[in-house]
Amino acid sequence: MMDIRQTDSQIVEDQDALNEMVMMDHEDRRQRADKNAEDLDVPMLTGAECRHLLVNFAVEEFEVPTGICLEEMPLFTQWHLPLKLTAILMLLTLLYTFMRDVLQPFVAQGSSDFYKIPIMVVNKTLPWTAITLLALVYLPGVLAVLLQLQRGTKYKPFPLWLERWMSMRKQLGLLAFFLGVLHAIYSLCYPMRRSYRYKLLNWAYQQVQRNQEDSWVVDDVWRMEMYVSLGIMGIGLLALLAVSSLPSVADTLNWREFVWMQRILGYVALLLCTAHALVYGWRKWVEAKRYVWYTPPSFILASLLPATVLLVKALLLLPCLNRRLEQIHRGWERPCPQKERQVSGEDSKIQ
Numbered sequence: 001m002m003d004i005r006q007t008d009s010q011i012v013e014d015q016d017a018l019n020e021m022v023m024m025d026h027e028d029r030r031q032r033a034d035k036n037a038e039d040l041d042v043p044m045l046t047g048a049e050c051r052h053l054l055v056n057f058a059v060e061e062f063e064v065p066t067g068i069c070l071e072e073m074p075l076f077t078q079w080h081l082p083l084k085l086t087a088i089l090m091l092l093t094l095l096y097t098f099m100r101d102v103l104q105p106f107v108a109q110g111s112s113d114f115y116k117i118p119i120m121v122v123n124k125t126l127p128w129t130a131i132t133l134l135a136l137v138y139l140p141g142v143l144a145v146l147l148q149l150q151r152g153t154k155y156k157p158f159p160l161w162l163e164r165w166m167s168m169r170k171q172l173g174l175l176a177f178f179l180g181v182l183h184a185i186y187s188l189c190y191p192m193r194r195s196y197r198y199k200l201l202n203w204a205y206q207q208v209q210r211n212q213e214d215s216w217v218v219d220d221v222w223r224m225e226m227y228v229s230l231g232i233m234g235i236g237l238l239a240l241l242a243v244s245s246l247p248s249v250a251d252t253l254n255w256r257e258f259v260w261m262q263r264i265l266g267y268v269a270l271l272l273c274t275a276h277a278l279v280y281g282w283r284k285w286v287e288a289k290r291y292v293w294y295t296p297p298s299f300i301l302a303s304l305l306p307a308t309v310l311l312v313k314a315l316l317l318l319p320c321l322n323r324r325l326e327q328i329h330r331g332w333e334r335p336c337p338q339k340e341r342q343v344s345g346e347d348s349k350i351q
């Protein structure tokens, strides 16, 4: 250890000096520190710097095997790509929502809706990204199945990009869950906002002015009851998936149970979340005023990819395709036409 340290930089020498200091009593330590500072021509360290070096020392000396260099240990390598993808998606959805919900009213009517950014805009960005990530968890499985059906075998390896994508589904799923939870918390906080309370008062005042006694709209009531309920069930299932992916829980499940949970509950969660977004949209799909600056509302764009994944999955469950897929999974291979021709040629020669 000392040999390595002697070849190390000046900072490590300072650390050595500090290591010795730890062993000495307080008074002695202070005297030595003064002396060392003079000898090594090192400025006196502040308390924070000292703590930092001592923590480094404790970890280096006692907790990590000597062969391991802490600085070279990888940091969340499996999460790099999923996190980058999440950041890109969030940025794009944020810009889109900002343009529609804040910029358009400002440019068109001069109304200052910038107060919407911290909650309303963010709470469109979060679920849009979450549901897109969730769809990206189940899309590669569908692509893999289509590839297997087209090739007529399960023995050909998948393309590298697909394998890589499939290997990061856990991270994508957990990120989708995380953003879904944030979205749920943001949504449940809506009525707490002062802006909401002022709006409620204004609506009540306008209602009185119109001499309208009852503001109950059956359609709206049903829409909200349903989409909130679907959202809660969706987040509940995602929570189950997240819990089952903890190693301590996954270890108690056998392979079939784990795959069943991840596959079936996962698809049900995707279905519930997509239904949640669609019911939230309700009739807004056809209302012309929703298409500001000729752009579709975010819930339409958010539900496109998950709805496509669900539709293709439903098609794959059709008996004609499902039966062939089961055969492929059991090891059946479609006879190669070239091989067939060779075999029939050899047969005719023998005759």
Ligand SMILES: Cc1cc2nc3c(=O)[nH]c(=O)nc-3n(C[C@H](O)[C@H](O)[C@H](O)COP(=O)(O)OP(=O)(O)OC[C@H]3O[C@@H](n4cnc5c(N)ncnc54)[C@H](O)[C@@H]3O)c2cc1C
Residues within 6 Å of the ligand: 137, 138, 139, 140, 141, 142, 144, 145, 154, 166, 169, 170, 172, 173, 174, 176, 177, 238, 239, 241, 242, 244, 245, 246, 259, 262, 263, 266, 329
């Ligand atoms: C909150 C959350 C947590 C999650 N945690 C985890 C987790 O801990 N671990 C995890 O793995 N996933 C996790 N996921 C991801 C997700 O649940 C799974 O990827 C899910 O099992 C996908 O199912 P699938 O049917 O689409 O794909 P698959 O089960 O991969 O099947 C797709 C098709 O490809 C075929 N196939 C797959 N691999 C091969 C292969 N090597 N060779 C030949 N054929 C193959 C299958 O037979 C099938 O036809 C999580 C998701 C969420 C939302």
Ligand code: HEM
Residues within 6 Å of the ligand: 120, 123, 124, 127, 128, 130, 131, 134, 176, 180, 181, 183, 184, 187, 188, 228, 231, 232, 233, 234, 235, 238, 273, 276, 277, 280, 297, 298, 299, 300, 302, 303
């Ligand atoms: C407790 C659970 C949930 C509640 C209470 C909830 C509530 C809401 C609310 C109030 C809205 C309307 C937001 C607005 O007016 O701007 C909404 C929209 C939406 N939610 Fe949820 N939600 C929940 C879970 C989820 C989950 C798990 C997902 C997906 C992973 C999801 C995806 C969406 C989408 C895509 C929209 C449309 C957003 C848009 O306009 O672009 N929700 N939800």
